Amino acid sequence: MSLLTWNQGQYLLDGQPYRIISGSIHYYRVVPEYWKDRLLKLKASGFNTVETYIAWNVHEPSEGAFNFTGMADVESFIRLAGELGLHVIVRPSPFICAEWEFGGLPAWLLSYSDLQLRCMDPLYLSKVDRYYDQLIPRLVPYLSSKGGPIIAVQIENEYGSYGNDTAYLDYLRKGLIDRGIDVLLFTSDGPTDEMLLGGTLPDVHATVNFGSRVKESFQKYREYRKDEPLMVMEYWNGWFDHWMEDHHVRDGADVAKVLDEMLAQGSSINMYMFHGGTNFGFYNGANHIVTYEPTTTSYDYDAPLTEWGDSTEKLEAVRKVLAKHGFAPGCPFPEPIPKAAYGKVQLTEKAELFTDAALQQLSGPIHSVNVRPMEKFGQSYGFILYSTFVKGPRQGQKLYIQDVRDRAQVFLNGRLLGVIERWNPQPLEISVPAEGVKLDILVENMGRVNYGPLIRDPKGITEGVRIDNQFQFDWTVRPLPLQPETLAGLKYDALDAAAADGENGEERPAFYRGSFEVQEPGDTFLRFDGWYKGIAWVNGFNLGRYWSAGPQRTLYVPGPLLQQGRNEIVLFELHSGPVNCEIELTDTPDLGTVAQVDDAVLNFANDEEE
Structure with a gap:
């Protein structure tokens, strides 16, 4: 049995002083065949621990139907990490952010109009409890108290950035303990008054997340936690990308300098990310600070290990700093995986989509008086097609979609009229002949918001379709999840x-x-x-x-x-x-034109995080 505890400002493992040197790898962003390669590269770089979120929507993609196989086989990932000699930090919060679709929450939650997210709402908690009844017993055998590699478990993720319902945090804590979690529990939040006030519990270890300004961030943390070990649960060494923007990078020398400063302060660290991986399928998230910003498929993150698993100059700089502080490679560095040009x-x-044969194969028609979001039709991801007949004649009117989530292509009798986008919701001019036209609106879900006050983000058309001020009724709806x-x-x-x-x-x-x-x-x-x-x-x-x-x-x-x-x-x-x-x-990969990450972004200055 092995337990991580803390006393007088330092971690203890089996009663001996210990520093956590961790890197983030998300099992659901890497094909299982490459888990070993990525974990060995972590260990070979001087790290002793791997951290992973656990994404609820990966494990319960439809309500009551659970999946723990393939890329969702979190048990195999944890077991493999332990076999390779790594400790594991797991973060099974119902909400994870992580630039992951809906912050890891399953989209089917939005089919419940009255359900309130991330608080002491009984309906929401009943869904969390059912999920945890499936998930947590799978983790218990891998706790360090049982001889496994898991040394710490997170209660909720950066909750102070969202709410202040400490009763909710305590409910989650008790739920983990009652289901057998007996290792160190913790919270993680940004180093601000608001976040540390709202996201922590007085008797639960608190950690902080930031990317620079080490002295300033630790000073704020010490105002709230004077005796606990310093732990940067997320040291942001790169950044993620949105479509229609540049590829974000952060200089490796700067990353190494800040890491050196953290370690010199005696802090433990978790590098977010060590290896970013890929938002395969429809699982990319989105942000909404000023406007809607969907995240790219690549989650390279400009991490020390690339999306495709190659070492970088940044990784070499990190390895040198770790070696300076006594954290030597734990194994030889694996060879690069060969690349092929076919x-x-x-x-x-x-x-073509707009044929009877294709539509019949992909989806059954549903009659609906009103347009409604895709979640109301039992759909989580992909596209949704709304069709109706518009009577004529009409001349020079405006077609409005109220509101589109996220990008709509509008067709009249099969011809493209135009595109209406969430970030540019301009109406389209429409004219209809006397005999009328068929109106088709194909809406793409480009990823639900994963952070901030706007995470409740239903997809499709959320309010209605109108021509000038006249709402259109009597629709045929075809969900297109494209399975x-x-x-x-x-x-x-x-x-x-x-x-x-x-x-x-x-x-x-x-x-x-x-x-x-x-x-x-x-x-x-x-x-x-x-x-x-x-x-x-x-x-x-x-x-x-x-x-x-x-x-x-x-x-x-x-x-x-x-x-x-x-x-x-x-x-x-x-x-x-x-x-x-x-x-x-x-x-040869190509992630696009690069832009340096702004230092303010790395410190919650724009109310935006990882």
């Missing part, structure tokens, strides 16, 4: 390359399919040059979103997703593909 691949088949099992049944037609832009040059959403041969599977990167916006799948695995708006110019394809021989690639292109309908699989 060349250009032509997508030779096409299935692999429904996509597999799509019927494709051979594609004439000259018709790639659609008949008569019209932009219509369509699925494009092609294949390529692989002799030796390896990591590769999908370049989407010439394509506008959509989703990519390889062998049925959802790689995530692509968008010419950038910054990201390639999608990471881990080698384990490929197979020897024939491999299939599918793009769901929302507008139109290039004339040659080609993609390229290259051995």
Whole structure:
């Protein structure tokens, strides 16, 4: 048995002074075949601990249906870390932020109109309890008190940035203890009065999160916790990216300098992130500070270990600082994983979305008097199609979507009228002939807000559709979650390359399919040059979103997703593909034009965090 405790300002492990040198790796952002590689690289860099959030929406994607397999096999990840000689910090808070969809909360919570998030709301707590009844017993065997690697467990995540319901925090604490958690419990918050007042409990160890200004941050912490060990639970060594912005980077020498200062103060640390990984599928989150900002598919984070698992100059700088403070590599550094360039691949088949065959395969129609958010139709992710008939004649009126979450393509009789976006919700001018038209509105969920007061973020159309002041009723709704099992049944037609832009040059959403041969599977990167916006799948695995708006110019394809021989690639292109309908699989990643992270962002100055 081994227990992490603290006394007189320092951690004790088995009664002996101990420093936690941890790095963040999220199991659900890395294919399981690469867990060992990433963990060994952590240990080889001088770290003794790995930290991971646990994402509720990964484990209960639909209400009452739990998943702990594949990329959701958190038990195997923890067990592997222990076998490799690493301690583990787990953060199973119902809410995790992490630039993850809805901050890890499952979208089906939003189907309950009266449910209140992250507080002592009985309905919300009943859902948390049911989840914890499934999750926590899986963690208990891996506690250090039982001989396992887990040395500490978080109660809630940066709660002081959201609320001040300390009864809620205490409820979660008691729930963990009652279910068998008997290792060190802690909270983590930004080093401000508001956050430390709202997010902590007096008898629970408090840690802090920040990226610079070490002296100032620790001084604020010491105003509240005079005798506890210093622990930076999230040392932000990089930053995440939003679509339509630049790729954020932080200078490695600056990261090393701040780390040196933290360690010189006697602090333990957790580097957020050591390895960022990828927001595969529809799991990217979003921010909403001034406007809505969706996060990219890549979660490289400019971390010391890249999205594809390579070492960086930043990592070398970090290793030198750790060695200076007595934290030597725990094993040899694994060799880089080979990268492969499979060349250009032509997508030779096409299935247009707006055909009876495709729509029948992908979704059943639902009649609804009003437009409603996708959660009210039992849908969490993907797209949703609203269709109705508009009577005419009408001339020079305005079509409003009230409110769109997050990006809507509007079609009249199958022709694109225009796009209405959450961050630019300008109405479209509409004219309707006397015989009327069919109105189709395809709405893309680009990721729910994962931080701040606006996390309650239903998707689709949340209020209504109106022409001038007249609301439109009588809709046919088709949820389009685009699950692999429904996509597999799509019927494709051979594609004439000259018709790639659609008949008569019209932009219509369509699925494009092609294949390529692989002799030796390896990591590769999908370049989407010439394509506008959509989703990519390889062998049925959802790689995530692509968008010419950038910054990201390639999608990471881990080698384990490929197979020897024939491999299939599918793009769901929302507008139109290039004339040659080609993609390229290259051995070179491209995350876009870079911009340095602003120091203010690293210290909650903009009320925004990791």
